[in-house]
Amino acid sequence: MKIASWSRATPAEAAPLAALFQRTEAVAPVGMEQHAEDVRNRLTTLGPDSAGRTRVGRDHTGTVVAYGEVADMGTVDDVLRIRLANVCHADVADDVRAELHHWLIAQAKQLRDDRGSAQAVLGTRCAENDRAGHELLIRDDFALVRHQRDLVLAVPDAPPAPVLPPGLVLAPVDERYDELARLAHNEAYSDSPAAVRPDRRTWPQHATGHPRFLPDLSCLLLAQADGSDNPVAAFLFALADGSTDTPTAMLHCLGTRAPWRRSGLATAMISRVLHRARSADIGQLRLEVTDSNHPALALYRKLGFVESGRGFAVLMRQLTPEADEQP
Numbered sequence: 001m002k003i004a005s006w007s008r009a010t011p012a013e014a015a016p017l018a019a020l021f022q023r024t025e026a027v028a029p030v031g032m033e034q035h036a037e038d039v040r041n042r043l044t045t046l047g048p049d050s051a052g053r054t055r056v057g058r059d060h061t062g063t064v065v066a067y068g069e070v071a072d073m074g075t076v077d078d079v080l081r082i083r084l085a086n087v088c089h090a091d092v093a094d095d096v097r098a099e100l101h102h103w104l105i106a107q108a109k110q111l112r113d114d115r116g117s118a119q120a121v122l123g124t125r126c127a128e129n130d131r132a133g134h135e136l137l138i139r140d141d142f143a144l145v146r147h148q149r150d151l152v153l154a155v156p157d158a159p160p161a162p163v164l165p166p167g168l169v170l171a172p173v174d175e176r177y178d179e180l181a182r183l184a185h186n187e188a189y190s191d192s193p194a195a196v197r198p199d200r201r202t203w204p205q206h207a208t209g210h211p212r213f214l215p216d217l218s219c220l221l222l223a224q225a226d227g228s229d230n231p232v233a234a235f236l237f238a239l240a241d242g243s244t245d246t247p248t249a250m251l252h253c254l255g256t257r258a259p260w261r262r263s264g265l266a267t268a269m270i271s272r273v274l275h276r277a278r279s280a281d282i283g284q285l286r287l288e289v290t291d292s293n294h295p296a297l298a299l300y301r302k303l304g305f306v307e308s309g310r311g312f313a314v315l316m317r318q319l320t321p322e323a324d325e326q327p
Ligand SMILES: CC(C)(COP(=O)(O)OP(=O)(O)OC[C@H]1O[C@@H](n2cnc3c(N)ncnc32)[C@H](O)[C@@H]1OP(=O)(O)O)[C@@H](O)C(=O)NCCC(=O)NCCS
Pocket: 188, 189, 192, 234, 254, 255, 256, 257, 260, 261, 262, 263, 264, 265, 266, 267, 268, 287, 288, 289, 290, 293, 294, 295, 296, 298, 299, 300, 302
């Protein structure tokens, strides 16, 4: 299949893009959004200057069959992190997909130069079963950096009661703590190179302003007599997950700040989610975790989470100006 026309992605394309992602996720999952409102949210979080770095391909009938995206994921230690997405319907010809890939690389270079960054690193997802996609990336100097696991847990009839150490209270997500929760989130994820660390602008879409945010299943753990500026010791933000037939809550982000780790806080928050899920007739919890995140994997295995089979690989490549000279 060839592409008849290319255009920029706009929020008006959210529904046809969601339809494309539903088809591609069924055969080669990389965690793309399945619903129009989530795609709209994705396009919004790319930022106002990013529309030109997206590309929507239509076939001769006008059906959306390809999507390319270059996203600025922020600068850490002077290195600009750029996420690429190359999602094509299974019938799209390999050379079209390769052409889209090279367009994405050119856009990433442009983004690096626009941001005035000397160094940039590119990251992209590839389905575990997508051999052609892997080969395309490896030929272009991408290297496999990790596997992303997709885990699920059936909500039991009688979940265990949350148990907390003294001095900590479970609290609903409250707008008074919004900025403190963002700071706690970014601190907890500071050792995770792949994690998104939202700024004030993108935090709402990441958390409480996400269209699928589940306030009743989300929570904070507050330290009552905390000497530091931030009483938020741990946080859990849950989203409704519409990607399966079983009513499912997605544990979108969950973390405990370093001084409070190994005290049962994450376990207590997940116990609370299980109780809330039970009352809300939600049958399953789901989450994504990097296979190098041993503490999190140990936590989830202990709680009984199992692989869903929807994991994917993450590949990365440096984007130095010297590399621009190479053919
Ligand atoms: C993963 C994380 C949330 C765990 O939080 P926590 O509050 O320390 O977890 P708990 O105290 O409830 O741990 C429960 C069990 O998980 C396992 N576990 C947790 N941390 C572990 C570690 N560092 N090493 C090995 N096992 C670990 C243990 O089995 C532990 O039980 P135990 O202490 O009785 O042995 C925390 O380390 C964190 O915030 N990491 C950074 C953010 C992150 O990666 N979030 C998850 C994204 S998917």
